[in-house]
Amino acid sequence: MRLFHKTNIDFLKIKWIAISLSILSIVIGTISLVAKGGPKLGIDFTGGAQIVYGFSKTPDEDQIRKIVEGANVNVVSVQRFDKPEKNQVLLRVPLEKKEGRDLSKEVTAALTKALFPEGANATAFDLNLNGADTLLSKLIADDPEKLAMRPNADSKVEYGREVQALIAARSEKGLFRSVDEAAKTTGVSPATGDWLKAKTLAGPFTLLSAENVGPQVGKDLREKGTWAILFSWGAMLLYIAWRFKSASFGSAAVVALIHDTWTTLGICSILNVEISLTVVAAFLTLIGYSVNDTVVVFDRIRENREKSKRTPLPELVNTSINQTLSRTVLTSVLTFVVVVVLFFLGGEVLRGFAFVMIVGIIVGTYSSIFVAAPLVVVWEEWKQKRAALKASAKPASAPAPVKPGKAAAKAR
């Protein structure tokens, strides 16, 4: 199968249209960025907290918001997370001015008090909120199997095994609907099962994840992320300028690179995509990918130039784009397919990452065909024109120096 066989499309003919289109998209993106006060940063960069709970029944977001706000915790949003049948809720809490407030603990306590009053009692032990470690120490203390009486039994090992089984079962199910369900877990002894029924409770929700980023860490990550992107731009510029022994190639590649990054950032801003740590990772990958795409075309231009020195640059560039077209498109399509799969199957956490890659691959492919290589032509033509202008201007300006000081310096 061949999709682009011996094509001879005149890409340079539309170079000004392409360049204008790119400028337009950059302007629109920038307007959105300015209007919204910068990209929408996630808590990794702004600081704040994000807590995900899993419920046994369909949760009521408004009720949850009221409960949490009633406990003196500000809430930015309460929204459903992941697939609806999983009954998960994502709570966002704004940045606290003071470091170190234990928000997940406070929110969990407030929810317990309101939704599961039995669990708020100091002696209550909620199987869905406590971890393996606490469960183990409580089991050892209460010792339902009377292991302390048996000479050869190590209660830490014996109960440890049962606790492992319980936590694994809970992870599989999401949470225990009742203590009876927990007691039936395979690997749990009848005595421990009875103890579970008598001494523990199964609350209506469980803490799935909690992230709390303080103001300092947020600021650090913001700075680190910005520097990483700027430095990688610089490194790319240096590498290409060195590899192609030409500033025009290097600059064109970096302009295309900045174009790709900025346009993608603009689209993220328009569509309200939140910038998290993994999204920044996607941006940096995109930087590598975008240059990668451009370099293939540039390599071919260099090769063709060595082969036929007489051919004018525009023709050379156009031939090179055409020759590499099928590779550019095929690779992009394959990578694109992969990130689309990631977008749909990779889960909530990777969705932002996959989205940036999807947009970036489209923009990057477009820019290496329509922007980067034509820019080299524009650049070189401009350089030639300037050289020609200088050459024609020199004899005229020499006899009549406008600035005597400079002319004198030159004469010396």
Place this chain on the structure above:
Amino acid sequence: MNKPTGWRVGVTLAVLLGSVGAYWWRGHEALKKSPTAPPNPTISDVLRNGLKLGLDLRGGIHLVMQVKTADALRVEAQDTLERLKDEGGKRGVSVMPAGPADGTGFTLRIDEKTDAAKLKDLVTAVLPPNAWSIDQRGREWKISYKDSERITIEDQATRQAVETIRNRVDALGVAEPVIQRQGTDRIVVEIPGVDDPSRVKEIIGTTGLLELKLVDDRGGPYPTTDAARAAYGGTVPEDLEVVEGFNEDADARTRTPVWYVLKRAAAVTGRDMKNARVDRDKFNQPAVMFFLNAQGALKFGKVTGENINKRLAIVLDKRVQSAPNINSQIKESGIIEGNFTAEKADALSLVLRSGALPAEMIILEERTVGPSLGLDSIKKGVLASIVGMICVFIAVVLYYRLSGLNAVLALTLNALILLGAMSYINATLTLPGIAGFILTIGMAVDSNVLIFERIREEMDNGKAPKPAIDLGFKRAWGTIVDTHVTTIMAALFLFQFGTGPVKGFAVTLVIGLLASVFTAVFVSHLLFDLIYGPKERVESLSI
């Protein structure tokens, strides 16, 4: 066109076996170490344990904590001031602090009666000049840390905090915790598999400073701080302090805050502790029993012997836990009551055993992933990887036919090398790392595409199939190097920038891309040679 030489086949097979073997070996090692491993591990058990999983996949807690080094500096300054006073007392020089010491040092007051020369002698004798600077400003001498000394104390405090936290985490008995210092005063703690953030934070973050202080004779406790001060006519004397505690009703389980007036100087501190364990108090409630070392027992015995029928406050982290009456002389042990639950008593005894933190800790960043979310992420990541790979394979075979199959073999080997190498260097697989794995497959195929397109071009230009293959590989090489250098450069910046999960992504990407140079160029060329090399004449290529 080369004959498929034996050494090339050998190298390829060696890499294949090495990768699979490394993965297999790691899987076995991990199972051997794991306390919860099944007695007869199946193949899938081994496969599942070949890679170290990041916190986002296996669940666990990641904390970035800051040591409040100012605390340690203040304590050290206060100690130094006390020493100065002691030494002054011996020499008959009065030392008058203008206030309590702070994180920068302390200030002495000078009045008409002060013999400035003698005081100066005393200060220079007690305080090493390379650690302290003295700024004489009229009636106040400001004595402050020199930078080098401040840095040393901060460094010591952080190091001690790392040690203490390590002891505490080790006592939790979890596998493979990470406790790392970051910069001057930050500590990163990563504990995999722990699903109970509040307990972990309590154990790690509790300062655990135990002090036994005598309650002042005048009585108390008082319902408010003001009431406490009022009993002393507005301000308590310098050698006393007001400390919060609580009154407890054991039956109703209610607590009301009260304030005690205590002697500022502690009779015994946690530094003199030998051991601590959970015990029961007189109401059969969980409590913590502590044991003092010889030196502590001596001090404690003296104080309790001299103060029978007075009250002794047990102060933990600047809060009075209880203030029992001293009925008789006590030497080496005591009990801390505080209406604890079994878990709380257990945690407190652990904290006391591991020693006190040198300063208070604040949590700057916390990320907890529960085990069920991690499990879910793995399932999704594995599914996406498999579907993504299959899509790429189908597309490549459709487009390049037999040569496409060549690429599929190369990509499969690439994936195996990536897994084997990650397993061998003990790299951590994270959720973004899984994304990096999928992306590597998508990007590695680029090298194959570059080569195959070049071969097609050479054939279009009239080259015979065999030379076209060789030329295709040769001419694509320079471009392949360029594309890899750019992507790997970006990944290195990513590594530099990233925290845990993102670093995992960068590692995966770099290894995968490096492996793809080998598979797409070396192995793929070998496969072509194996197919077409032995034939005398090749009329056409399946490409």
